[in-house]
Amino acid sequence: MIIIDLEEKYKRPYFMCLEEWSDEMKEAGDHKENWYNKMKDKGLGVKIAVTEDDKVVGMIQYVPIEHSTAEGKNLYIIKCIWVHGYDEGVGNFQKKGIGKRLIKAAEEDVRSKGAKGLVAWGLSIPVFMKASWFKKQGYVKVDKLNVSVLLWKPFSDDAIAPKWIKQRKKPEKIPGKVSVTSFINGWCPAQNIVFERAKRASSEFGDKVVFIEINTFSRETFLEWGICDALFIDGKNVRTGPPPSYEKIKKKIAQKVKKLK
Ligand SMILES: CC(C)(COP(=O)(O)OP(=O)(O)OC[C@H]1O[C@@H](n2cnc3c(N)ncnc32)[C@H](O)[C@@H]1OP(=O)(O)O)[C@@H](O)C(=O)NCCC(=O)NCCS
Incomplete structure (x- = not known):
């Protein structure tokens, strides 16, 4: 198992959340690929976990916090981390230490880029990307919006804690429609x-x-x-x-x- 930067030949599984087997994923259009093509020049980092037989079984993606739903300075934020957990496709690779290696690789990368810390978000309820997992990796809660917990790992004493950006307005009804x-x-x-x-x-x-x-x-x-x-x-x-x-x-x-x- 190796952790590497995303390479051309692994882009397809990355664009499909490693779920090429899923019919649902085929409904997602090309938005992720378009997003990637715009973000790759704006500081996006993608690390993937690849097995010896060339299967992509894990990924982490992170961006400078200015491109996220939180506000902060000189920080990066993990948009998501995912170790494939279904029996389909490449199979279940969770709880084998891959998540831990991916987050460490992301931390090293953003540190080398001069960031003052890495931010993560997770849910306070036991589903999906759990805040509890990030706590276990040394991340500390700094903000909460409903069930979405914002956590961070500062690298220096002068790092400033991030905050969620809150909803500012909502769509209106259209009379007669x-x-x-x-x-x-x-x-x-x-x-x-x-x-x-x-x-x-x-x-x-x-x-x-x-x-x-x-x-x-x-x-x-x-x-x-x-x-x-x-x-x-x-x-x-x-x-x-x-x-x-x-x-x-x-x-x-x-x-x-x-x-x-
Ligand atoms: C969270 C996740 C990335 C962790 O990766 P993983 O490879 O399964 O985890 P690891 O094996 O590296 O676990 C590292 C440690 O965390 C612990 N851990 C695992 N799940 C945990 C949880 N829910 N809460 C707290 N600790 C947890 C492990 O026991 C292990 O502990 P240790 O260091 O004492 O041995 C993975 O389980 C996952 O992808 N979950 C779904 C997340 C998701 O939905 N992502 C998509 C969001 S867009």
């Missing part, structure tokens, strides 16, 4: 799936439904809303982690369409 507003940044294939499903479902209702795409890759747009990836139907937030099915999104829109006069 159902509005479906989808915020997309591109970095997360799961969220890109939600965007694609919402767009497709909206198109099934003709002019009764207005689909609004808000691309938050632009920093200005993100800061205007304080929202990175999200789905709103008639101004109401729909939970998107894990991605709701196409049918579920369509049903939610249909319920609103039914109520139109």
